[in-house]
Amino acid sequence: MAEKVILLDLFASMFGMRARVALAAKGVEYEYREEDLRNKSQLLLESNPIHKKIPVLIHNGKPVCESLIIVEYIDELYDVGRKMWTKNGEELEAAKKEFAEILKQLESELGDKAFFGGERFGFLDVALVTYSTWFHTYEKCGGFSIGEDCPKLIEWVRRCLDIDFVSESLTDSAKVYDFALMLRKVFGIHTS
Amino acid sequence: MAEKVILLDLFASMFGMRARVALAAKGVEYEYREEDLRNKSQLLLESNPIHKKIPVLIHNGKPVCESLIIVEYIDELYDVGRKMWTKNGEELEAAKKEFAEILKQLESELGDKAFFGGERFGFLDVALVTYSTWFHTYEKCGGFSIGEDCPKLIEWVRRCLDIDFVSESLTDSAKVYDFALMLRKVFGIHTS
Structure with a gap:
């Protein structure tokens, strides 16, 4: 199975940028998906049911937490x-x-x-x-x-x-x- | 000059313990000083004038920040x-x-x-x-x-x-x- 990494993010988020810099530093290719915080995607609500906050990193369907x-x-x-x-x-x-x-x-x-x-x-x-x-x-x-x-x-x-x-x-x-x-x-x- | 490291801390502080674990992991010897938060030491007030919070790490007289x-x-x-x-x-x-x-x-x-x-x-x-x-x-x-x-x-x-x-x-x-x-x-x- 090909590795699939998705980042749910907001362009101006400092925490999202942390994830972006960290992914780029490791040379990980990923799909960037901009969230509308007034109309959050189903994927965001399911991936982060507690906080419903961006950024969320999803690796092969499973939400993961970047160290920061x-x-x-x-x-x-x-x-x-x-x-x-x-x-x-x-x-x-x-x-x-x-x-x-x-x-x-x-x-x-x-x-x-x-x-x-x-x-x-x-x-x-x-x-x-x-x-x-x-x-x-x-x-x-x-x-x-x-x-x-x-x-x-x-x-x-x-x-x-x-x-x-x-x-x-x-x-x-x-x-x-x-x-x-x-x-x-x-x-x-x-x-x- | 001999290296002198002082940790201003409170025994139950999780953030203080972080500093203690990190110092111990690096094998750094230090002097532990317990602070009374209702009567903070002059050294604490001078070393962390903004937040006045523990933990504070002092290396050869200069306050330093542990990475966390x-x-x-x-x-x-x-x-x-x-x-x-x-x-x-x-x-x-x-x-x-x-x-x-x-x-x-x-x-x-x-x-x-x-x-x-x-x-x-x-x-x-x-x-x-x-x-x-x-x-x-x-x-x-x-x-x-x-x-x-x-x-x-x-x-x-x-x-x-x-x-x-x-x-x-x-x-x-x-x-x-x-x-x-x-x-x-x-x-x-x-x-x-």
């Missing part, structure tokens, strides 16, 4: 994660759903690779692994288990922690949880 | 940049000041290097160069010249544009400006 887009997904985890220990009721439920969807997207991006960059612990792994120290807090406050929905992601966390310089650099999950509970008190956040 | 921190600076440019063509009066003036400070920080990070990663066009260059297509719009709407304050940054843009796959991937600045003016009309934004 993954970094943005990871940073969104930060904002959604905060809600897990600061909100309750409907807001918490909505945040849990969004959080689970981002994690699933990241897990599918990991696929069967050992690390996000491939066989070796790399840049994207550094960016994401530090969030895993907050997973325990999210699970306790949100009342759910990440490993149930995303077992491969939890295996990836373990794989990262097997690397000495990683485990030695990360704060213990229990300490992070205590910190979150302390912040709740300091800021007078009532979650139940 | 630079990516965050770059993404903040996006939010501040938007204000340049959507705000007026005091809001615009405040945004211009903040924008100029972020650019100066990035320029000082570039230093005398050809590219952010060193001699070759790399990851950080990809992330930032796409923003340069909006510089013309910011200058026209904000009434200022980036090159006046940050000549080295503009030289760096030119250096990037000398690379064929970069210049071929970026949207023309004049088209971006027309697009911004069109958006202003569509969203009924009045700036004067």
Whole structure:
């Protein structure tokens, strides 16, 4: 099968241009499709059902994330994660759903690779692994288990922690949880 | 002179942990200093006068940005940049000041290097160069010249544009400006 790469984009998007520069740097040929953001294509809505945002890169029918887009997904985890220990009721439920969807997207991006960059612990792994120290807090406050929905992601966390310089650099999950509970008190956040 | 590296951090910070993992991966020895965010140290306030946020990495007395921190600076440019063509009066003036400070920080990070990663066009260059297509719009709407304050940054843009796959991937600045003016009309934004 011939390789087919499609980029759903908007000509003035800085994030779209990042994908274009990265593709061009790697010499990848692709079909550019300009989106009308007031009338998004079915392909965009199906490929990026969570955020419905450009750019989206589609490789042989499967949406993929270019590394700088993954970094943005990871940073969104930060904002959604905060809600897990600061909100309750409907807001918490909505945040849990969004959080689970981002994690699933990241897990599918990991696929069967050992690390996000491939066989070796790399840049994207550094960016994401530090969030895993907050997973325990999210699970306790949100009342759910990440490993149930995303077992491969939890295996990836373990794989990262097997690397000495990683485990030695990360704060213990229990300490992070205590910190979150302390912040709740300091800021007078009532979650139940 | 012995190399001296200090990390101003907070134990539970995911962004701080990124810096710790990256330093450990490179085998850099450093002094870890925990900050009290309710009583920030003079060194933190002086080292990061714009955002006053941790983590801050200080190498031989000079604050430096770890690459993932630079990516965050770059993404903040996006939010501040938007204000340049959507705000007026005091809001615009405040945004211009903040924008100029972020650019100066990035320029000082570039230093005398050809590219952010060193001699070759790399990851950080990809992330930032796409923003340069909006510089013309910011200058026209904000009434200022980036090159006046940050000549080295503009030289760096030119250096990037000398690379064929970069210049071929970026949207023309004049088209971006027309697009911004069109958006202003569509969203009924009045700036004067």
